Amino acid sequence: MKNNFLLIFSCFLLSACQDDDFALENRNEAIKGQWSFRAITLTPSIDLNNDGIPNTDGFEEVETCLLDDLFFFGDTGGEANVFRIDENASRCNDTPQGSSTKFRDNYMFNDDKTILSFVESDIIYFVQELSSNTLELEFDEVIDGQTIRVNYIFNRD
Template identity: 30%
Template sequence: MKNTQILLATLVLAGMLFSCNNDDDGISVGDRATAILGQWEYESIMSDRAVDLNGDNISNIDLFGTQELQQCVKDNITTFTDSGPSDKPEFNVTENNLACSGNDPFSFVYEDFWTLTNDNSVISFENQSSFRIIEFSNNKLVVEKDDVFDGLEYVRTIVYTKK
């Protein structure tokens, strides 16, 4: 009987250790509007088909780990706010340390307004196509976006890491 109690206590303790919450736990659908707020950095950008964005005649599906995107784009910061000067939730992309030609470091590259739609599974924008949320945790946001380049339709998957 005592061995059974010790075994049961050990199993309960082991279960508690392995089931504790950590920073990578998924965000509940209801908490997404708050959890998305803040600054995000690119971790990866992939395409569902090979594209040649930089015109070097080499097509890639990995848009982040290759030369398809300039380094000054790869280090941009994406920010979601709940309200800005317009009193609407704002989405903006800013230069980081490596500013592209003609831009100052930390200047705005793109601004838009966002809202969560489709039961908080889609990030909709006023001026660009929507992001479909594929994965969302405290430190990671994975979205898909339909895109077109040079007449070729493709799906871009962007992985963001919380800054």
């Protein structure tokens, strides 16, 4: 009886935690679409904007014109797994004239769908969450000799 209760309780816990959008086999489809920043967290705190105040809130440390960029994952022009960053209304003036695309690459998941990488970049992004409305990625960046853990949280547009 006790073993049956534990088995039923374990099954209940597993089924309660299951999110079809987050399921590993669905990540190739779940990531497709347009995303925008919800939050950027920097650990430990760092002063990127040279105002003398280290901060963990990346929104306080990066240029405002970067915060409304749009991030696109998907298939385009017959090409699969295209990643693109497009400037939105707040332009940083670093895109070619007549274009809103400031970066383009191809992405891929590793076999177990927990790591997202790009063809032209050596940064490995660890997928923390991928659901119908949220994409959370973490990676390490060395800045001025210090390793910073960067956490991006995106909302689906």
